[in-house]
Amino acid sequence: MATEILMPALSPTMEEGTLAKWLVSEGDTVASGDIIAEIETDKATMEFEAVDDGTIGKLLVAAGTASVSVNTPIALLLEDGESAEDIEVKTAPATATTAPKATPDQTTKEAATTPPAPQGGQPQVAPQPDWPEGTEVKQQTVREALRDAMAEEMRADGDVYLMGEEVGEYQGAYKISQGLLDEFGPKRVIDTPITEHGFTGIAVGAAFGGLKPIVEFMTFNFAMQAMDQIVNSAAKTLYMSGGQMGAPMVFRGPNGAAARVGAQHSQDFAAWFAHIPGLKVAIPYSASDAKGLLKSAIRDPNPVIFLENEILYGKSFDVPVMQDFTIPFGKARIWRAGSDVTIVSFGIGMTYALEAAEKLAEDGINAEVIDLRCLRPLDTATVIASVQKTNRCVTVEEGFPVGAIGNHISAVLMQEAFDYLDAPVINCTGKDVPMPYAANLERHALVTTDKVIAAVKKVTYR
């Protein structure tokens, strides 16, 4: 019985990749561990090894094919006594771009490797553009936008440097710093040991000493080790010194749940950092915001927490082609104008908010969707003005429900727009549990588009 060799998932969030090169031909004998192909993802090129011994019966996907979904059969492996002719009649060749959903087994595997984020299209663009009308735009991933922001600011200011685990020679654990070591050298792109508390403290000291460090946390989960230096040293020194010295620096990295990595690697810390006076907190959703806000963060004379999201890294958005594109902090973006309800979100939550808004529109509910983009300073004025128009509000975030950003928005609306509210504000959040590993439990723990839709229907009494 021939074995299907499937397109591998090379990271927890990989959905598709390019089959760059076959290193075997039909008829070749392979042993377990032999490298049979090179697979390119947006992060890296990886060698793909044979799992079983056998003979390559057929290559189903040609070298150079892009966008091959994870779990698509890419080759057939023959066991002893089988020949290619035997199987050719049995198996219809799978096309490269559509993942087969034929067997229950494959469906299960696919669920296991696909992130819980819905695959919404590019949403309708905001009524308030962040760049002048007529500006040329190009499609860029969030990952590329972040790298460009760092590179541009490092070119402009010799005091800006990047430090963190694997930012240099490895080119970034999530490939955000790709190419920076080559351009700026090891003095300014510094690989640290795995020692978050220590290197964060060193970066704070360097900021006191006049540099503008960018600290990359491989993920913000590891920033917990450095919380004292972030909160007690970076955030408070300007105040404690009566304005004499502060920490002009950026702490950045992926925040929130990735996919199937369990409780210690899946947590949204947005509300934690937003709690601290002295910190600024940015949490972009789109690539243009990632670029414009990161450039502002690097120039800001204060410590900035810059919360990225692994699942968004590979998503593409329009980014303006401009000499020097920045987005000021504390200015929300209205992604979609509407009159029936205000959906307020940020970061990955925007994926659910926008998809919910599209589906709600089909039911005749016209939602206004606001991306906060920054949690500190927080643009409450835009939210209040919107709720004064729609009279209803649903907040969407991935974090835990107690002390959530949505709680704060609700309190602000109660104090500032009480008479305008026609329904209680509903906070859609992650569940109040450590993130489970099992795929079904994880999906259940996260906020989803359906939960946002249900909340909107509740506040609009549908």
Added chain:
Amino acid sequence: MGLIGGFCHLYIGQEAVVVGLEAATEEGDKRVTSYRDHGHMLACGMDPNGVMAELTGRAGGYSKGKGGSMHMFSKEKHFYGGHGIVGAQVPIGAGLAFADKYKENGRVTFTYFGDGAANQGQVYETFNMAALWDLPVVFVIENNQYAMGTAQQRSTSTPDLYTRGAAFGIPGEVVDGMDVLAVKAAGETAVGHCRAGNGPYILEIKTYRYRGHSMSDPAKYRTREEVQKMREERDPIEQVRALLLNGKHASEEDLKSIDKDIKQVVNAAADFSRESPEPDLAELWTDIYAEVV
């Protein structure tokens, strides 16, 4: 009474440490320490009026009254705090040295911490990186033998803190912290090592604090006799006094005159700190964020 609020950690008994090391610095060298910081500030030339007014929480204080005893800074004198979390100043000090190395300006940072802080994990994370990157930082362990109320032998598995850098290849030496000239000499060795680009250096300076950990510490963990013996036999200021008189570098009258001058400075600082107004209520909301230019 009651003019100084909250904690106040006195430095009495440890004076020779900062005086000796400051004598080994050059203009532009940096220093950072813990909350037991008043001695460091005075020794590096900060204005006693500003220090005292900060202790009393007044507008004329170094931090406009918003930092307090544990949090004072002076960019002008290259004094980077005044840090309240035990051990947190150690990576910060290495970071200051990192900035100097980055700027290639030849400066050295003195990073002070106590025998208590020497057991914090971030100290060893910092030792590793400071050695790895050859940072120009002198780690000064002010071993006053008690981490708050815990004697060193009850908190520390090995007695010799100056060897704590050995695992990272950082040279260290132990110094008699009651002898100001010995401290100065050791400081010169250390700073020379750093300035020559050889990376960090550790000085374990054996000293003694006469008063409790803070003003609220009754110091029941040691005997009065122990303190008294140290004051009578090892006092760093008395040692200098004897040195000056025996060597005929100064007369009794000279020293009395110095004492008188210092009392005047202290009284003037006390007056200043009493007369300086409390900070304006509007100050509550300033210095939280630096303005974006």
